[in-house]
Amino acid sequence: MRISRTRATFAACAMVTTIVACGSNSEPRSTPYGLLSPTSSPSSSAVALPTDSPQPTTTAVTRHVFVVVMENTGLDNAVRSEPIARLASANALATNYHAVARPxxxxxxxxxxxxxxxxxxxxxxxxxxxxxxxxxxxxxxxxxxxxxxxxxxxxxxxxxxxxxxxxxxxxxxxxxxxxxxxxxxxxxxxxxxxxx
Incomplete structure (x- = not known):
């Protein structure tokens, strides 16, 4: 059976990482592979002043969430291929989820x-x-x-x-x-x- 390129790439991704498709972020990433890292807590000196009217806010709509699991391999091997590394850099990669039991x-x-x-x-x-x-x-x-x-x-x-x-x-x-x-x-x- 012939597997399409899209499905083959997704299947490979399905063994690699957790990808959340929630839009792009124009900020540069400081961690390799777009790794999630802790952020510093907000400064207590930064206080928002009240406004006369509420300010409109926009929330990005998440259309798809992919949870992709790779079992029995380390992170470096999992993100070694160029397509997988590109997906990990452009989206989110959870690096601190570990097995809770065996098998x-x-x-x-x-x-x-x-x-x-x-x-x-x-x-x-x-x-x-x-x-x-x-x-x-x-x-x-x-x-x-x-x-x-x-x-x-x-x-x-x-x-x-x-x-x-x-x-x-x-x-x-x-x-x-x-x-x-x-x-x-x-x-x-x-x-x-x-x-x-």
Whole structure:
């Protein structure tokens, strides 16, 4: 099967970093790869004076948020390729998120629900429905999708063969079934082209 350049680049990104697409920032970055770094606290001597009328403010609208995870590699290796380094520099790169447990599954559960649920293996466990980020987004009326590498539409998230691994798809564990928002990575091109 031929993989488009967009999907191949995204798949590579999916193994590398956390990217948040929230507009550009014209300020130069002082850290390599656009690394997030702590900022100094505001000075207590800088006091805003009250104004007669409220000043209009604008907030950047975030159209897409991509959470991309690379497992079993160091940061330097993860951002070594030029396209990945460019994406990391232009967006945001979280460099201080680390595994909370071993093996894989507890980490994916913690990433999507804030808890490992006491799970210490990669076996299948049916967890409470609506206990994860996906359910919270759905309840709030915010559309979301999880694009899974190796998953096939025919087999779905519970039965897809290698290279798909159920242990890397935390959404299949909440409520004991895979939500329709979990799709093969092949759907990414059409979703991006359709601005969905």
């Amino acid at each position: 894989s599954l507890p980490n994916y559960l913690a990433l999507t629900s804030g808890s490992t649920w006491g799970i210490t293996d990669d076996g299948y466990h049916s967890l409470p429905a609506a206990a994860d980020l996906g359910a919270q987004l759905t309840t709030a009326g915010i559309s979301w999708r999880a694009y899974m590498e190796g998953m096939t539409a025919e087999a779905g998230c519970m039965q897809s063969p290698y290279p798909y691994a159920l242990k890397h798809d935390p959404f299949a564990y909440y409520g004991g079934a895979c939500p329709p928002n979990v799709v093969p990575i092949e759907d990414l091109d059409s979703d991006l082209a359709g601005a969905t």
